[in-house]
Amino acid sequence: MTVPSRAVATLSLRAIRKVLGSNAILKGIDLEVSAGEFVVLVGPSGCGKSTLLRTIAGLETPDEGAITLGGKDVTRAEPRERDIAMVFQSYALYPHLTVRDNLAFGLRLRGESEATVKARVEEVSQMLGLGALLDRYPRDMSGGQRQRVAMGRAIARRPKLFLFDEPLSNLDAALRNQVRVEIKKLHATLDATMIYVTHDQVEAMTLADQLVVLNGGKVEQKGPPLEVYARPASRFVAGFLGSPSMNFADARVSDDGATAVAEGLRAPIDRQRFSGLERGRAVVVGIRPHDVTVRRGESSAQGYRDGAQPAEISVPVDVVEAMGFEAYAHGQVAGAAFVARVEGRPDELPRRGETLALSVEAANVHLFDPETGRSLAESKS
Amino acid sequence: MIARRWLALFATVALLLCTVTAHAQQRSVTLWHAYRGAEQQALEQVLRAFEREHPGVTITSLAVPFDAYASKLEAAIPRGNGPDLFIDAHERLPSYRARNIIESAAPALGQLARTDTGPDLEPLALEAVTSSDGSERYGVPLALKCLALFVDEELWERAGRPSLETVEGIAAARSALPREAYPLVYYGANAYFHAAFLHAFGGQLFDDRRGTYAFTGAAALQSLEYVQRLLRDRVVPAEVDGASVTPYFRSGRAMTVISGPWFVGELGDARRFRVVPLPRVTSTGRALSPLVTVEVAYLARNAHAPALAAELAAYFASPSAARTRALIGRQVVATPSAWSDPALAADRILAPFRRAARDGKLMPTHGNMRLSWEPANQAIRRALRDPAATRVALEQGQHRYDDASRPLPSRRSPLPLQLVLGVLALGLVFRSVQRARDPAFRYAVKQSMPAYAYVTHAVVIVTLLVVLPLVLGAITSLYAGRDGALEYVGAANYWDIITARGGPLFTSGTFYAVLLVTVVWTLANLALHVSIGVALALLLSRPLLKLRALYRVLLIIPWAVPSYVTALAWKGMFHRQTGAINAMLAALGVEPVSWFAQFSTAFTANVATNTWLGFPFMMVVTIGALAAIPKDLYEAAEVDGATPWQQFRHITLPLLKPTLLPSVSMGAVWTFNQFNVIFLVSGGEPDGATEILVTEAYRWAFTRQAQYGYAAAYAVLIFGVLVLGTRLLERLTTPPHARGGAR
Ligand SMILES: Nc1ncnc2c1ncn2[C@@H]1O[C@H](COP(=O)(O)OP(=O)(O)O)[C@@H](O)[C@H]1O
C-alpha cells in the first residue's frame, strides 16, 4: 500500500554524555542517522542502549553534548516538542483504553480532527491487521497482538523518527522471527527513519542499514552490518556478533611473520591487512567456528610443516552438538575453548576423544591486540 | 382432728420462728443514695447519730452511681434485694408509683413534729410528695434545689448599688458598667433557666395536671420578648452556655448571675459575692420563679425493716438531722423549724436560696415532661437568635413535642408476619429435605466438609456480630413503645417515617429533609476528601520531594487520632468566644462568627472537621494506587505529546479510578454514618438542621423517651439507602472494561 509522504528527519548526536546516579552511563556518543535510515543499536545488557534511546526521545536530558533532529537543536526540548514515536519493551499500552483509543491517543493529544483520527486508525489497523482487535482492551490480547498495537500507536502518529527499545524481546522465538520480517517491510513501506535497540544479534544483522555496537557507554564500531561482521574493529565486536561466538586464542607472530602460532594452532596472516606486525609479537587470534574446514583423512600426528599451505588447527574433541544439518565440535586450543562447525551426515561426524584437524583461510583470520582488544588490521578510513 | 391440731401447733411454731428471725433482721436498715462530697458526709453523720440513739441498729448505706440509679432500683426492689429506703428527686415519684416500688410515707410523716397546718415541713416540699388527688403522700421531703441570684459585690457597688429587687433595677446598671461587663448573666438558651422568666409572666413549660406541653401562647411569647429586649439592651450577653457563665463571673464581667447551689463550688473565692432571691419583673409584678426540685426519702416496697425505715426517714427530717444536713451538706433543708437555728438563719447562701425556693414552682413530674425539654430548648434558642421568628419557633416547639409524644401506633397482631415467616421456613425445610435426599448433593456436602470446618468460626463470629444484630434491629423496627416497653405494630413505624406522620414531607426534622442533609453532607465530604487526598498523594509521590517520609507520617496523624478527640477539639476551635477560628478571623479584622447559629456555618464546621478526619485515608489509598501505575505509561504519554496536565487527566485519573472507587464507596458509607462529628461538633444545631440520619435515629432512641422501634426503623432505612446508594455508585462509575474482570 502507499503511504503519504512525511517529514523524514535526519538525526545527529554529538558527544552525548549522561550520568545517572553516580554512574557515567553514556560516555560521549557520536552518531549520524540520515533520513530514511534504519539504525540498530546493539550491545550487551546494561551498556546504555535504552538510556541513549531515552535521551533521543527527550525522556532524559544529556549532561553534555547536542542532539539535532531535522536540522533543529532539540537537546533541551520536551518530548512532545520533538515529534518522535517510541515503542517500549513493555509496550506501555494504556490499560484503560481500547486498541482504537490507544492508537488515537497521540493524535487526539495533538488536536487532530476526529475525521483524521478515524482515517489514521483505519489506515494503521489495515497495515498491521488490527481490524478485529480495535475494540479490545490490552489485557484481552496476546503478547504478539499487544506488540503490534504498540507499533501501530507509533505509526499512527507519523512521527519524524521512530524509536524501538527491544520491541521483540517479550515474544517467543517463532513470533520474533515473523515480526522481525514485518518490521523490515514496514520500514520499506513507511520509508521512515528508525532507531532500533536490541541485544539480539540476529535482529541487529538482519534489520540494520547501519549497525552501531555499543559497549560500556561507548560506540565500539558502526557501519553496515556485514562489514562490521566481516571486519570487527575489536575483540568485543568480533565476539558479540556471530553465533556461536568467534574463537579466540593467545598466539605469537612467527619468525617469518606469515603465521600466528600457539599450541595446536598455526594461523595464516593476511599481510595486506595486518602489515607491519613485529615478529614474535603477542596477538589474539580470532577464528569464527564457521570459517574452518575439516581436513579429512589426515592425521594430526603428522604435525605442521612450515610453508605456504593453509595453516592447521588440531582440536581434541570433548563434546559434539549435532544440529541436524551441521554440528559443533567443542574442544581446547592453546588453553582456550574452541568451537568448530562441522558438516556431514551423522555417521561422518567426529566423535569424542578424536582430534580434529582443521584449516582456515588467511582472509578469515582476525588478529587483536591482547592489551587493548582493538583489531590489528590497518584501518582503511 | 388430731392431725389438725398438730398442724396448728406446727404453724404457730413456724410463725414464731419467722417473727424471731424477722425481728433479728429488723435491727438493720439499708439505704441507697446518689450523694457525693459534702452531702454524703452529712448523710453519714446523720446516720451515725441515728445509730447512737438506737443501739443495736446498723445502717448500711450504699452510694449508687447516678446514671443507673432508677433502673437499679426498679430492678432490685421487686426482687426483694433492694434498699429499705432510698433518696431521690420528687420528679420520679409518679414513675416509682407506677412501677409500684414505693410505699406510703404516712408512718414516717406521722412521727414528725406538727404545726397547725400539718407536719413540720415546707408546704411546697410537702406538695411535691403528695399524690395528685391529694389522698396520699409518698416519701419524706428532705431538701429543695432551685436557682437564685449571685451578686458580685464589687461590680454592684461600682454600679452604684442598684436595686436587686427588680430585673429593671439590675438592667439600669448597664450604663454604669464597663462595656465588657453585663448586669445579668445566665444560661439563656436553656428551658430550665428560662422557666423562671416564663413563670413571671404566668406561663409554664408543662401542664402537669393535664400532662400537656405548655410552652405556647401569650405568656411564652411575652417571656421571650422580654429576654430579647434584655439581649438587645446588652443587659444580658448573647450566646452564653452553661460552661461560660462561670468565666464571666470569675473575671468580673457579670454583676449578677442566675445559677444554682452548685455555682458556689465553681466560684472558689475569686470574687466577693452574696446570694439573693431572684428579682421581680416590674410590669407583671411577679418574681422570676425558679423550678424547684425536692429531694425525697422514699420508703421502698418489700422492705426488710419497714418500721425502722420509716423511723429513719422521719429522723432525716427532724430539726437536728436537718441542721446537720444544712450546715455540713449545704442543703436547703425542708424542715422549717431547723431554720430557727441562728447559724442557719444567718447563712448567707442557704437562707437566700430558701427564700428563692419559696417563690419557685415545683418541677413537673409527668412522664412527658422529659419530652418537652428538647422542643422548648430549641424554640428558645431560635427565638433568641432570630426575634422575628419567635412565634414560628414556639409553634415549631409545639410541633416537635407533638411529634415526640405522638400516640404510639396501635398494636397489631403479629399473625400475618408469623404466617409469612412460617411459610418461608416451611419452604426452606422442604427444600432442604428434598436436596438432602439427592445423593449427588449429599456427596458434594460430604466432600466439602473440611471446607466448612475451615469457615465455621468465621461464620459463627460474623453471625454473632453482624447478622444477629442486624436481624434483631430489623425485628425491633416492627415494635413501638416508649421507655423500652415495646409492642408489635407491624410496619407502622416505617409508615410514620415515610409519610412524615401526615405532616409536610420536607419540613425540618422529617426523614426526607434529614436524608437530603445527609446526602449533601456525604457528597461535600467525599468531594473534599478525594480532591485533597489525591492532591496530597500526588505531592508526596514526587520522587524529588525532600523529607517525604516525615510529611507522610504528619499527614496520617489526623487519621490516627480517635475521631471523637478530633471532633471535640474542632468544636472548641469553632466556639464563638473562645475558639481559635474566630480568634484568627478577629486577627484579620473579621467579625466573630456564631458558627452554630446558622445552617450554612454549622454545616461548614462539620464538613471542615470531617474533612480533616477523612482526607488521610484517601491520601494513603492514592499513594498506594499511584505507586502501582507503571512509569512507562507516563513516558509513553509524554512521547505521545501529553503535557503534565494531560498525563494526569488521561493516565493518572483513569488508572486511579479502579482503586479509588471501592475507597470512595467505603468513605461514602462512613461519612453517611459519621455519628461522632455531627453529634460532637454541631450536635444538630441549629434546631436539628444539621442532624443526619444516624444522629436523628440516635435522638429517637436516646433522647425521646427511648423509642427504640422508631429508631430501629430509621436504622433499617439507613441500611437500605446505603445499599442502594453504593450499588448506584458502582454502576455509574464502573467503566465497561472493569466489569467482571480482574485488573
Ligand atoms: N536511573 C538510574 N540511575 C542509576 N543508574 C541507572 C539508572 N537507569 C539505568 N541505570 C544504569 O545504567 C546502565 C544502562 O542502562 P540501560 O540504558 O537501561 O541499559 P540497556 O538498555 O543497554 O540494557 C545500567 O547499568 C543501569 O543499571
Ligand SMILES: [Mg+2]
Ligand atoms: Mg534496555
